[in-house]
Amino acid sequence: MVRWQRGLWLFFLPSFGLLAVVLLWPLGYAIYLSFFDYYLGSDARTFIGLGNYADLLSETRLWRSMWTTMLIAFGSVGLEFVVGFALALALYRLHRSAKVFSVLLFLPHIVTPVVAALFLKWMLASNWGFIDATLLTFNIEPQDWLGSPFWAKVSVILADAWVFTPLIMMVLYAALQGLDTSLIEAAQIDGASNWRILRHVIIPSLIPAIIFTISVRLMDVFRFFDIIYVLTGGGPGTATETITMYTYQLGFRMLEVGKASALGVITLVLVAALLLAINRTLNKTYRGGDR
Amino acid sequence: MSVDAVSRRQRDTYLIFIALCVFTFINLTPLIWAVLTSLKDPRDAFTIPPTIIFEPTLEYHYEVWFENDFFRYLKNSLIISLGTVLVSVPAGSLAAYALSRIPRRSAGPILSALFTIRMFPHMLLAIPFFVMGTFLGMIDTYPLLILALVAINQPFTIWLMHGFFLEIPRDLDEAAAIDGCTSWQAFRIVILPLARPGMTVAALFSLLLSYNEFLFALVLTGTTTKTLPVAIASFGGEDISAWSLSAAGAIGIMLPIVLVMLVLQRHLVRGLTAGAVKG
Amino acid sequence: MAPLTVRQATKSFGSVQVLHGVDVDIEDGEFVVLVGPSGCGKSTLLRLIAGLEDITSGDILIDGKVVSRLHPKDRDIAMVFQSYALYPHMTVAENMGFSLRMRDVGKSEQDRKVREAAGILGLTDLLDRYPRQLSGGQRQRVAMGRAIVRDPKVFLFDEPLSNLDAKLRVQMRAEIRELQKALRTTIVYVTHDQIEAMTMADKIVVMRDGRVEQIGSPLELYDRPANMFVGGFIGSPAMNLLHGRVSEDGRSFTTDDGADIAFSEAVSPAPGRQAVLGLRPEDFTIADGGTPATIRLIEPTGADLLINFDLGGEPITALFHERLALREGETVGLSVPSNKVHFFDPDSGARIE
Ligand SMILES: Nc1ncnc2c1ncn2[C@@H]1O[C@H](COP(=O)(O)OP(=O)(O)OP(=O)(O)O)[C@@H](O)[C@H]1O
Ligand SMILES: [Mg+2]
Numbered sequence: 025m026v027r028w029q030r031g032l033w034l035f036f037l038p039s040f041g042l043l044a045v046v047l048l049w050p051l052g053y054a055i056y057l058s059f060f061d062y063y064l065g066s067d068a069r070t071f072i073g074l075g076n077y078a079d080l081l082s083e084t085r086l087w088r089s090m091w092t093t094m095l096i097a098f099g100s101v102g103l104e105f106v107v108g109f110a111l112a113l114a115l116y117r118l119h120r121s122a123k124v125f126s127v128l129l130f131l132p133h134i135v136t137p138v139v140a141a142l143f144l145k146w147m148l149a150s151n152w153g154f155i156d157a158t159l160l161t162f163n164i165e166p167q168d169w170l171g172s173p174f175w176a177k178v179s180v181i182l183a184d185a186w187v188f189t190p191l192i193m194m195v196l197y198a199a200l201q202g203l204d205t206s207l208i209e210a211a212q213i214d215g216a217s218n219w220r221i222l223r224h225v226i227i228p229s230l231i232p233a234i235i236f237t238i239s240v241r242l243m244d245v246f247r248f249f250d251i252i253y254v255l256t257g258g259g260p261g262t263a264t265e266t267i268t269m270y271t272y273q274l275g276f277r278m279l280e281v282g283k284a285s286a287l288g289v290i291t292l293v294l295v296a297a298l299l300l301a302i303n304r305t306l307n308k309t310y311r312g313g314d315r
Numbered sequence: 316m317s318v319d320a321v322s323r324r325q326r327d328t329y330l331i332f333i334a335l336c337v338f339t340f341i342n343l344t345p346l347i348w349a350v351l352t353s354l355k356d357p358r359d360a361f362t363i364p365p366t367i368i369f370e371p372t373l374e375y376h377y378e379v380w381f382e383n384d385f386f387r388y389l390k391n392s393l394i395i396s397l398g399t400v401l402v403s404v405p406a407g408s409l410a411a412y413a414l415s416r417i418p419r420r421s422a423g424p425i426l427s428a429l430f431t432i433r434m435f436p437h438m439l440l441a442i443p444f445f446v447m448g449t450f451l452g453m454i455d456t457y458p459l460l461i462l463a464l465v466a467i468n469q470p471f472t473i474w475l476m477h478g479f480f481l482e483i484p485r486d487l488d489e490a491a492a493i494d495g496c497t498s499w500q501a502f503r504i505v506i507l508p509l510a511r512p513g514m515t516v517a518a519l520f521s522l523l524l525s526y527n528e529f530l531f532a533l534v535l536t537g538t539t540t541k542t543l544p545v546a547i548a549s550f551g552g553e554d555i556s557a558w559s560l561s562a563a564g565a566i567g568i569m570l571p572i573v574l575v576m577l578v579l580q581r582h583l584v585r586g587l588t589a590g591a592v593k594g
Numbered sequence: 595m596a597p598l599t600v601r602q603a604t605k606s607f608g609s610v611q612v613l614h615g616v617d618v619d620i621e622d623g624e625f626v627v628l629v630g631p632s633g634c635g636k637s638t639l640l641r642l643i644a645g646l647e648d649i650t651s652g653d654i655l656i657d658g659k660v661v662s663r664l665h666p667k668d669r670d671i672a673m674v675f676q677s678y679a680l681y682p683h684m685t686v687a688e689n690m691g692f693s694l695r696m697r698d699v700g701k702s703e704q705d706r707k708v709r710e711a712a713g714i715l716g717l718t719d720l721l722d723r724y725p726r727q728l729s730g731g732q733r734q735r736v737a738m739g740r741a742i743v744r745d746p747k748v749f750l751f752d753e754p755l756s757n758l759d760a761k762l763r764v765q766m767r768a769e770i771r772e773l774q775k776a777l778r779t780t781i782v783y784v785t786h787d788q789i790e791a792m793t794m795a796d797k798i799v800v801m802r803d804g805r806v807e808q809i810g811s812p813l814e815l816y817d818r819p820a821n822m823f824v825g826g827f828i829g830s831p832a833m834n835l836l837h838g839r840v841s842e843d844g845r846s847f848t849t850d851d852g853a854d855i856a857f858s859e860a861v862s863p864a865p866g867r868q869a870v871l872g873l874r875p876e877d878f879t880i881a882d883g884g885t886p887a888t889i890r891l892i893e894p895t896g897a898d899l900l901i902n903f904d905l906g907g908e909p910i911t912a913l914f915h916e917r918l919a920l921r922e923g924e925t926v927g928l929s930v931p932s933n934k935v936h937f938f939d940p941d942s943g944a945r946i947e
Contacts, residue, residue, distance in 0.1 A: 025417055025418060025421070026646070026647060026648055027645075027648050027663065027665070028492055028498075028645060028646070028665045028666055029416060029417070029498060031497065031498040031499065032412075032413040032416055032417060032498050033413070033417075034498075035409040035410060035412060035413035035498070035502070036409075036410050036413055036414075038405070038406040038409055038410070039406040039407055039409060039410035039469060039473065040410065042402070042406055042465060042466075042469060043432070043466070043469055043470075045462075046462045046463065046465055046466035046469075047432065047435075047440070047466045047469075050440055050443035050444055050447065050466070051435075051439065051440065051443070053443040053446070053447065054439055054440070054442055054443040057442070057443065057446065064445075064446060064449065111335075111338070114331050114334070114335050115335075117327075117328060117331055118328065118331060118332060118335070121332065125335055125339060127576075127577075127580065128339050128343065129339055129342060130576070130583070131343065131346060131573070131576075132342065132343075132345075132346070134523075134572055134573070134576045135346075135569050135572060136526070136527040136529075136543075136544050136568055136569065136572065137527060137529060137544075138527075138529050138544040138545075138547060138548045139544070139547060139565045139568050139569055140345075142349070142547065142548075142561065142562075142565050143345040143346055143348070143349045143565065144345050146345070146348060146349060146352060146558065146562065147344070147345045147348060152361045152558075154344070154345075154348045154365055157364060157365040158364065158365060160364075161364035161365075186342070186345070194583060194584055195584060198584040243434045246436050247436055247437050247438075249437070249438075249529065249530050250529040250530065250544070250548075253529070253533075253548070254548050268436065268438050271436075271438040271439075271442075272438065272530075275438070275441070275442045275445070276441075276445065276534050281442055281445070281446050284438075284442050285439070285442050285443070287438075288436060288438050288439030288442055289439065291436040291438065291439060292435070292436055292439055295434055295435075295436060296431075299431065299434055484677065484679070486675050486677050486679035487679055487681065489644075489646050489666075489673075489675070489679065490673070490675060490679040490680075490681070490740075491681075491692075492645075492646070492665070492666040492667055493644060493646075493666045493667065493671065493672065493673050493693075494667070494692050494693035494696055494740070495667040495693050495696030495697050496667065496696055497665075497667070500696065505681055508683045509682060509683060
């Protein structure tokens with residue numbers, strides 16, 4: 025760094041100091057805890073090496089929760105992407121009224137997640153919820169949206185989609201607005217159909233934005249907590265129990281903090297692997313896009 | 316383009332407009348329904364078919380705030396959110412400024428590291444905070460939750476502010492250096508006033524993030540420091556007789572956010588890509 | 595107001611070397627202009643002097659003191675940036691007084707100096723405005739005001755006029771020159787406009803690819819360019835450069851394309867030698883006994899007449915100050931006074947005397 029600017033390194037101190045104390049230290053402590061059989065509240069803390077990990081990895085509950093996480097991740101992210109992209113294109117097409125729509129459509133995302141989940145709960149609640157009450161009016165026997173294992177999963181996916189589709193819509197809409205319109209006009213003059221323009225002009229130039237949103241969303245699913253907590257609490261049984269929910273149960277309900285930490289570390293490894301994979305793809309696409 | 320094609324385009328635009336209207340309406344039904352519920356007497360809330368036309372009452376809005384401690388939770392939420400902003404934004408701005416001025420090859424790895432940290436599973440952080448908080452007897456105190464929120468907020472703040480600082484030309488730093496400023500003086504006197512709009516945006520986004528945060532608030536607060544999201548989640552989720560009341564609470568929690576969002580509209584995408592709003 | 599010396603300065607950005615040992619000596623109160631093609635390292639040299647970049651090796655001396663390792667603020671220099679770099683949130687007065695404020699000059703003293711500088715630059719009525727409320731030319735003036743308030747040892751200018759329109763540029767050119775005469779400060783001024791260089795400089799430093807090609811007064815550079823590059827770079831329109839051979843008697847030159855150019859007297863380079871002949875467009879006269887050349891194109895600019903000739907296959911540009919009655923396609927005789935011809939070595943490019 026240029027000599028006269030060397031003092032700038034000091035500017036990092038407060039922030040990185042904070043991060044070390046409130047982020048790295050707790051993280052190290054969590055990793056440390058993960059090697060202990062430790063029930064919060066008891067004085068006994070036994071070192072058991074990788075015991076917690078071995079325990080967890082041989083448990084069906086863990087694998088089930090992983091499976092649920094994946095299902096919710098791909099279900100909701102897929103749905104969000106398709107709907108979000110369609111909305112972004114529609115907004116792009118509208119120009120003038122787009123602003124009003126984008127604000128209205130964005131509302132579900134900006135609402136406190138817990139509150140959003142409550143809103144949905146009042147829609148889905150059996151009998152008195154808006155959906156059931158409406159269906160019953162027409163004498164249609166409604167499903168048990170939050171009580172049956174299958175429908176509970178669907179409800180959770182829909183809830184996630186309700187909250188996060190606006191995010192994808194906004195990011196893609198912004199990317200569309202940054203698009204070079206002369207490309208599209210040139211294609212129109214060449215007589216290309218709308219579909220072909222979408223397929224060959226618009227989508228390729230949106231790839232960075234698409235990858236960004238999808239990857240961020242996929243990783244967010246590993247932190248997906250508030251909505252499930254309020255909507256189903258992981259139930260019925262463990263039907264909607266994701267890894268995160270399971271960690272919560274372990275750590276804060278059963279107070280097995282050693283084991284919960286181990287599960288947290290496993291999640292971290294999973295997320296890191298996912299991040300790495302996405303980074304690879306990202307790099308490849310970027311390099312491919314350089315042509 | 317032929318007249319035909321133009322009119323077809325126009326027709327398509329109308330169709331899209333109508334479709335969007337319908338979709339937006341359906342999409343907002345849960346919200347509208349909650350607003351209606353909050354204005355209903357339980358007598359109207361539990362009916363088949365659902366009651367759309369009724370005599371609205373603000374009774375439950377009044378009750379939830381004035382008879383159910385929601386003002387206290389609001390106070391907690393505000394103390395914690397403001398505390399987080401006051402710690403996170405100044406520290407983050409300093410780091411972001413330095414990051415925007417050091418050579419790119421040094422800044423790149425730091426930025427990716429911050430991005431990676433942002434991806435942390437929060438659960439993994441919540442456990443040690445909970446354990447250490449228990450040991451230190453800090454559970455249910457403001458500082459503990461503020462520190463936890465700073466931890467998840469800091470990488471985002473740095474990212475967002477970094478973008479703002481990059482937009483301030485480096486010429487100004489250089490002019491300031493020649494005019495006799497040290498790095499700190501240049502930052503404080505020349506750069507900071509120019510970064511104020513960016514800092515406001517970062518502060519509002521951080522405020523939103525901490526106001527909305529649930530997991531840490533759930534495990535680290537107790538009766539004295541409970542925040543609004545925790546309160547509303549434990550309040551009426553289960554008990555249907557409290558529907559009107561909790562709907563009123565939920566709407567109340569939502570309103571300030573909608574206001575902040577209208578202010579932030581222009582910066583929304585930037586905040587989103589830096590990962591605001593939903594940590 | 596102090597002498598400035600750059601001694602064997604080199605600068606590398608990573609593995610790319612941008613300056614290769616630059617030596618420049620600037621006397622107290624001298625107006626020195628750095629010129630050269632884009633990317634030759636002018637700004638880099640200026641920033642080294644300012645201390646905005648670290649020197650890789652070599653030294654910078656201001657007033658006889660080595661400052662190579664000092665913070666820019668401790669070098670006692672002022673700089674006018676191409677972008678002006680005015681502080682947008684400060685008024686004109688605050689902008690101009692900022693360096694005084696940072697140096698703990700008293701409020702009333704600050705005020706006095708700012709007013710004085712504003713008076714010199716005609717900014718007195720604008721002192722309370724913000725930069726965004728000023729025109730480009732006014733901003734430029736404020737940037738200069740900011741520099742002169744402080745009365746530094748050396749002024750540095752990096753293409754300060756390039757964002758102005760042509761007319762304003764000419765005006766500011768004169769103003770800066772007058773200002774320098776009045777203040778008698780040392781100025782290092784970067785430009786790639788060689789008219790600016792010629793009209794303003796006491797001394798011009800011509801640079802190419804991180805090396806100094808020649809240092810001298812404008813007329814020295816014009817009359818006796820040290821090499822082919824300087825010959826071609828200084829002067830507008832550019833010098834005609836013809837490859838060929840000096841005749842045995844030294845009284846003519848045969849181009850590679852076979853055209854013969856006759857001189858009135860024998861010229862200095864060794865007879866029979868391979869050389870590059872440099873002819874300035876404005877040195878040509880039309881004479882019956884001259885070398886025959888065909889007119890390709892006539893471009894009247896009003897004041898001057900710019901004519902493109904074909905001289906035995908070589909394109910030649912000539913500039914005349916009188917309105918000649920010539921037509922395109924016509925063939926006329928061109929001649930050059932023998933004391934106005936330049937010869938360069940075809941391999942090294944160096945001037946041949
Ligand atoms: N920070 C830097 N990092 C790497 N290379 C640089 C840097 N700054 C300048 N260079 C390189 O150094 C060379 C000289 O640049 P410089 O800006 O000094 O040119 P210049 O003579 O001022 O040109 P111009 O007339 O276009 O302003 C260029 O090739 C440029 O690419
Ligand atoms: Mg330059």
